[in-house]
């Protein structure tokens with residue numbers, strides 16, 4: 871088995887799922903600074919993405935399938951290419 875290539879990135883702000891619901895932490899209702907954990911070998915899957923909030927809660931978010939998360943990340947990087955530079959910062963902050 872190969873080690874999955876996982877990238878963790880912060881969503882730029884509150885995110886509205888395709889079903890119209892704002893994605894929030896089920897435990898503390900945080901909607902900002904949510905971090906998506908993505909397996910880069912599984913970016914075309916309908917499985918839920920794993921999210922974590924600033925308080926350290928983690929959950930599988932059915933409103934954000936992995937394929938959708940990958941599309942959002944691509945758009946975010948288009949709009950803000952500097953985001954990749956902050957991934958190291960994120961790793962420090964979240965201990966990934």
Ligand SMILES: [Zn+2]
Nearest residue numbers: 895898923927
């Ligand atoms: Zn939380």
